[in-house]
Amino acid sequence: MSDPSQGARKSIVILPADASRIVRALEKFAADDIVALRTRVFVYLLWDGAVRTKTAVWLNIEEVVEDPRASCIQVVQEVVQRPCEGNDYRGRTFLMSDRTRGALVDYLKVARSGGWLAKADRLEGPLWISTHHIGIQARMSQRTAMQAWRTFLTGVSGVSQQYQLDDLVLTGRIAVLRAAGGSTDVLSEHSNISPKWAAQYREHLHDPSDRSNIREVISKINKEQKRKRG
Numbered sequence: 001m002s003d004p005s006q007g008a009r010k011s012i013v014i015l016p017a018d019a020s021r022i023v024r025a026l027e028k029f030a031a032d033d034i035v036a037l038r039t040r041v042f043v044y045l046l047w048d049g050a051v052r053t054k055t056a057v058w059l060n061i062e063e064v065v066e067d068p069r070a071s072c073i074q075v076v077q078e079v080v081q082r083p084c085e086g087n088d089y090r091g092r093t094f095l096m097s098d099r100t101r102g103a104l105v106d107y108l109k110v111a112r113s114g115g116w117l118a119k120a121d122r123l124e125g126p127l128w129i130s131t132h133h134i135g136i137q138a139r140m141s142q143r144t145a146m147q148a149w150r151t152f153l154t155g156v157s158g159v160s161q162q163y164q165l166d167d168l169v170l171t172g173r174i175a176v177l178r179a180a181g182g183s184t185d186v187l188s189e190h191s192n193i194s195p196k197w198a199a200q201y202r203e204h205l206h207d208p209s210d211r212s213n214i215r216e217v218i219s220k221i222n223k224e225q226k227r228k229r230g
Contacts, residue, residue, distance in 0.1 A: 058086025
C-alpha cells in the first residue's frame, strides 16, 4: 500500500504521539503564510484517508467551495472532482473532515487577499497554487507537495519517523475503518478503493503501535460530553 512516487518502502501508521506532535506543529506553523497554510490543509486532506497525493494535487477550487462567486468562502463537505489526470479521468466523490474544511477556508482567504488567484472575484482554478509567481495561479506539482511536507517535518521535534505523505493516507484510512467498526465496505466507499483492497487494511487494526488511539477517541468523547453538560 505504498505510493511509488514516495519511495519503495511500505506505508506505515503514524504513531499517536507523533500524530499529536505533527498536528500541534501544523497549527503553530500555519500563521498567515500562504505556503504554511497550503501545507497544513494539504496534510489534513490526505489525513482524511479519502485521496492520495496525485488525486489531491489535481483538485480545483470550484470543486471544494459552495459558490465560486460568493464573497464569504464556504467549503463543501462532499467534494465532486471532475474527471482528470489525478483520478485517471474517472471522476471522484469524497467527504472531507471539518478540520480540513476549516483549514481550506483559512488557506483560500489568504490566497484571495494576497493576490494569488488569477481572478480576484472568482474562486476557481487550481486549488494548490505554486508560489513561484504571484497571480499566475499555476498548479502546485506533486513533487512540490512532497518537498513541502519533508521541509515541514524536519522542523517538528520529537517525531520518531521520517513519515511520507502516503503514511498520512494510511493512518487516515485506519481511523475510518476503526470508526466504522471494521467495515471494509465503508472504507471502500470512502476511499474509492475495491472491497478486496480495503480488506487489506484490517491487518492494522490490531497493530500494537496503534492501540493508544482508542484512548484518544474516548478522551475526545469525554471532553465533548463534559462540554455539553457545562
